[in-house]
Amino acid sequence: MEAVQINDLGFxxxxxxxxxxxxxxxxxxxxxxxxxxxxxxxxxxTLMNCMTGLLQVKEGAIHLLGQRIGENxxxxxxxxxxxxxxxxxxxxxSPVENLEFFGAWSGLNNGVIKKRTSELLEVLDxxxxxxxxxxxxxxxxxxxxxxxxxxxxxPEILFLDEPTVGVDIQTRNAIIAYLHELNSAGTTLVYTSHxxxxxxxxxxxxxxxxxxxxxxxDSLENLLSAHQQEGLEGLFINLTGKKFRDxxx
Amino acid sequence: xxxxxxxxxxDVRILGRDRLGLIFMFGMPIILAVVITALQNSTFELVNDxxxxxxxxxxxTGASSKQLMLAMEKVGIFNLxxxxxxxxDQQISNRMQxxxxxxxxxxxxxxxxxxxxKAKEISGKxxxxxxxxxxxxxxxxxxxxxxTLLYHPVLQESFRQSIxxxxxxxxxxxxxxxxxxxxxxxxNEKQMPEQLENELINNEVKINEIPxxxxxxxxxxxxxxxxxxxxxxxxxxxxxxxxxxxxVKEKLNGSxxxxxxxxxxxxxxxxxxxxxxxxVTLAQAAIIFSIGIWVFPFLGLPxxxxxxxxxxxxxxxxxxxxxxxSFAIVVGIFAQTQEQANGIGAVSIVLLAAIGxxxxxxxxxxxSFKTIIKISPLxxxxxxxxxxFLEGGKLKDILTNILPxxxxxxxxxxxxxxxxxxxxxx
Numbered sequence: 001m002e003a004v005q006i007n008d009l010g011f012x013x014x015x016x017x018x019x020x021x022x023x024x025x026x027x028x029x030x031x032x033x034x035x036x037x038x039x040x041x042x043x044x045x046t047l048m049n050c051m052t053g054l055l056q057v058k059e060g061a062i063h064l065l066g067q068r069i070g071e072n073x074x075x076x077x078x079x080x081x082x083x084x085x086x087x088x089x090x091x092x093x094s095p096v097e098n099l100e101f102f103g104a105w106s107g108l109n110n111g112v113i114k115k116r117t118s119e120l121l122e123v124l125d126x127x128x129x130x131x132x133x134x135x136x137x138x139x140x141x142x143x144x145x146x147x148x149x150x151x152x153x154x155p156e157i158l159f160l161d162e163p164t165v166g167v168d169i170q171t172r173n174a175i176i177a178y179l180h181e182l183n184s185a186g187t188t189l190v191y192t193s194h195x196x197x198x199x200x201x202x203x204x205x206x207x208x209x210x211x212x213x214x215x216x217x218d219s220l221e222n223l224l225s226a227h228q229q230e231g232l233e234g235l236f237i238n239l240t241g242k243k244f245r246d247x248x249x
Numbered sequence: 250x251x252x253x254x255x256x257x258x259x260d261v262r263i264l265g266r267d268r269l270g271l272i273f274m275f276g277m278p279i280i281l282a283v284v285i286t287a288l289q290n291s292t293f294e295l296v297n298d299x300x301x302x303x304x305x306x307x308x309x310t311g312a313s314s315k316q317l318m319l320a321m322e323k324v325g326i327f328n329l330x331x332x333x334x335x336x337x338d339q340q341i342s343n344r345m346q347x348x349x350x351x352x353x354x355x356x357x358x359x360x361x362x363x364x365x366x367k368a369k370e371i372s373g374k375x376x377x378x379x380x381x382x383x384x385x386x387x388x389x390x391x392x393x394x395x396x397t398l399l400y401h402p403v404l405q406e407s408f409r410q411s412i413x414x415x416x417x418x419x420x421x422x423x424x425x426x427x428x429x430x431x432x433x434x435x436x437n438e439k440q441m442p443e444q445l446e447n448e449l450i451n452n453e454v455k456i457n458e459i460p461x462x463x464x465x466x467x468x469x470x471x472x473x474x475x476x477x478x479x480x481x482x483x484x485x486x487x488x489x490x491x492x493x494x495x496x497v498k499e500k501l502n503g504s505x506x507x508x509x510x511x512x513x514x515x516x517x518x519x520x521x522x523x524x525x526x527x528x529v530t531l532a533q534a535a536i537i538f539s540i541g542i543w544v545f546p547f548l549g550l551p552x553x554x555x556x557x558x559x560x561x562x563x564x565x566x567x568x569x570x571x572x573x574x575s576f577a578i579v580v581g582i583f584a585q586t587q588e589q590a591n592g593i594g595a596v597s598i599v600l601l602a603a604i605g606x607x608x609x610x611x612x613x614x615x616x617s618f619k620t621i622i623k624i625s626p627l628x629x630x631x632x633x634x635x636x637x638f639l640e641g642g643k644l645k646d647i648l649t650n651i652l653p654x655x656x657x658x659x660x661x662x663x664x665x666x667x668x669x670x671x672x673x674x675x
Binding site: 052053054056073074075076077078080082084086087088089090091092093097100101102103104105106107109110133149150 | 251254256258259266267502503504506507508509510511513517673
């Protein structure tokens with residue numbers, strides 16, 4: 001069974017005529033470290049939001065581990081974790097208090113929440129600041145809290161939207177190392193970022209999306225060899241061109 | 250239940266760390282209740298206990314002006330300060346500018362004479378109506394001399410009217426007495442005995458003031474009984490600042506996005522906010538009532554008397570609180586930014602308080618407002634509280650106020666749900 005299976009996806013935002021996707025198909029096998037890349041406005045975030053159920057899909061279907069998105073929200077939402085680009089927690093609360101709350105909303109009981117909180121604080125090096133309000137944290141520490149909340153319920157699939165943006169090299173390395181650890185334990189990673197060197201380090205399956213279409217989807221090695229490139233950056237430019245895309249977005 | 254409890258805990262923690270919000274919800278209404286009650290109480294005392302300083306310039310030398318002064322003194326609400334007769338209007342005005350007094354009465358030079366002549370004319374007419382022979386009475390063609398009432402512009406219209414009323418009744422007394430003296434002289438050809446004159450001036454009929462009440466207690470309401478319920482309602486509805494912006498903040502920051510991806514319905518968050526802030530509104534009521542009972546007497550203000558029906562009081566507080574919370578949630582759902590929620594929330598509460606009779610009594614409102622007043626939930630809250638605090642009513646007596654309030658609350662809940670649905674938030 002695929003971790004993510006997208007069939008014939010079509011989407012346009014309500015009130016607009018511009019189609020973000022038409023007949024888009026994509027499969028992500030269980031246990032993969034999947035990276036989704038593309039220029040600004042290519043449809044990365046929209047696709048991520050469709051996969052996490054934040055956007056309602058009316059054309060085609062998305063299945064996570066065989067469960068169709070939009071059909072059994074409670075069941076489907078237990079399967080995955082989401083680490084959005086924005087800091088998605090309560091800044092007034094401490095890491096422990098945030099984890100307590102989001103753990104409960106993820107369907108965990110108090111015992112499991114305590115155990116997972118302690119583990120995550122330890123592994124992400126947040127134990128010393130566990131009771132301080134997150135508002136006082138540095139950007140790197142906030143990223144760690146953001147990640148910890150996304151994985152507290154040990155999801156089978158983890159969606160990550162720019163999980164290391166704005167952090168120093170040490171924090172970035174710590175986060176990437178932890179993501180490898182999670183993947184080794186069986187979690188499928190679906191990752192999007194503009195940090196292409198980081199992607200090379202993390203991902204074992206890469207898809208490039210441009211103008212709502214998947215223009216490449218394979219392992220990094222296969223893609224580089226097929227397009228005679230030495231790195232992801234060259235591949236990216238080769239496939240999407242040098243034209244600025246922000247104005248088109 | 251575990252999710253709801255965790256959410257309530259989260260909301261309580263965030264609320265506890267929002268110092269500004271707490272000041273708005275607890276500090277401000279307490280200060281308002283104390284200040285407004287103290288001010289209103291001093292107005293009551295001014296009218297009931299203290300005497301209003303009044304400058305009196307008597308330019309007349311006759312007896313009627315002296316009787317008028319005596320009658321004014323007997324009204325009991327004035328502290329007469331007589332100024333010399335040759336003081337000009339301008340000099341009297343200057344004294345008033347210096348706030349020696351806010352009102353002055355000037356009795357004109359020919360006051361007694363004109364009053365006597367008028368009295369003689371009326372008594373003569375009266376005697377001839379009785380068929381008695383009277384000396385030919387020269388009709389008094391001139392206007393009666395006018396009394397001048399000077400007042401400081403800060404004096405409120407209602408207060409000025411009551412002073413005018415008191416002056417008019419004193420004048421009526423002096424004029425009636427003069428007519429009777431004339432009649433007495435015409436019939437007996439001698440002056441009216443002083444004892445009879447005094448009996449005429451002393452009004453023997455007493456006025457018993459009894460406030461109506463449903464429990465028949467007849468307790469006299471005071472500024473505290475009026476103000477504490479009103480400012481408690483105001484405080485409850487002012488949770489819109491904290492709760493409205495809390496809903497907007499949650500909507501705008503990333504946490505809401507994450508909440509939508511978790512296997513829990515957002516209704517749990519909404520229910521938690523309602524329960525948390527409902528507890529806040531009940532705490533506000535309990536604190537403000539406690540201050541009215543135990544702190545006000547220390548400040549020299551009248552003590553708050555709780556109604557006999559304490560269950561009724563709890564139920565009214567609960568429904569008022571729920572209505573206030575529902576209103577705040579609606580503001581939070583429809584506002585786009587925290588600034589919008591704060592602005593719309595604060596202005597709408599002041600407006601609803603104004604049309605609801607919290608700032609101006611509803612009986613003093615123009616007829617066109619008598620229908621509009623009913624759309625303000627604060628009006629129904631106030632009526633329900635007044636039914637308990639002022640009228641000594643019980644729960645059954647105020648059901649007609651609770652039911653519309655309940656209906657408004659349900660309507661707000663439905664609007665909130667529709668708003669969440671239309672914005673794809675649930």
